[in-house]
Amino acid sequence: MDTPQKRVRPPWDDYFLQIADAAASRATCDRGRSGCVIVRDKAILVTGYVGSPAGLPHCDDVGHQMKKTIHEDGHVTQHCVRTVHAEQNAICQAARNGIALEGATLYCRMTPCRTCAMLIINCGIRRVVAESRYHAAEESEDLFRQVGIELVYKSRETQTYENQ
Numbered sequence: 001m002d003t004p005q006k007r008v009r010p011p012w013d014d015y016f017l018q019i020a021d022a023a024a025s026r027a028t029c030d031r032g033r034s035g036c037v038i039v040r041d042k043a044i045l046v047t048g049y050v051g052s053p054a055g056l057p058h059c060d061d062v063g064h065q066m067k068k069t070i071h072e073d074g075h076v077t078q079h080c081v082r083t084v085h086a087e088q089n090a091i092c093q094a095a096r097n098g099i100a101l102e103g104a105t106l107y108c109r110m111t112p113c114r115t116c117a118m119l120i121i122n123c124g125i126r127r128v129v130a131e132s133r134y135h136a137a138e139e140s141e142d143l144f145r146q147v148g149i150e151l152v153y154k155s156r157e158t159q160t161y162e163n164q
Helices: 012-024 086-096 114-123 138-147
Strands: 035-040 043-049 066-070 076-080 105-110 127-134 150-153
Touching: 012 035, 012 043, 012 086, 012 105, 012 127, 035 086, 043 086, 086 105, 086 114, 114 138, 138 150
Parallel strands: 105 127, 127 150
Antiparallel strands: 035 043, 035 105, 066 076
16 A cells, blocks of 8 residues: 655745745736745735836836946946835835834845845844845845844855846
């Protein structure tokens, strides 16, 4: 007689990353279809995804709004500025609904950008779990290290996309 396979539940970090991926399915910019979920005590507080501010057109409908940044070392990067990042949208949802994020864990697709990292710090979030590394992760990693926010990567893969 065959022994039935025992079902294995995913660890909490994997479970919440899967939910962040589900939130990403709502994203409206194909340069970074990203989602985010913020959790405390294994309970979901808020979710967010990449999208334009409410009432404004989405990249998927009207195209990207690209800006170039020239860095101190001379290299140039391009960014779509039409959308709000998933982490920012999740933090805004918490603010709109009066939800404190002190002591929470944030789950996201890749290392939060520098601006998102600063918001995460000021919200009191204590832990960030990312599926992979953002191609420009160094500044955020350094900020998190300086303030004692734990940053966990599920993969050491670096996210890249066209025209970064």
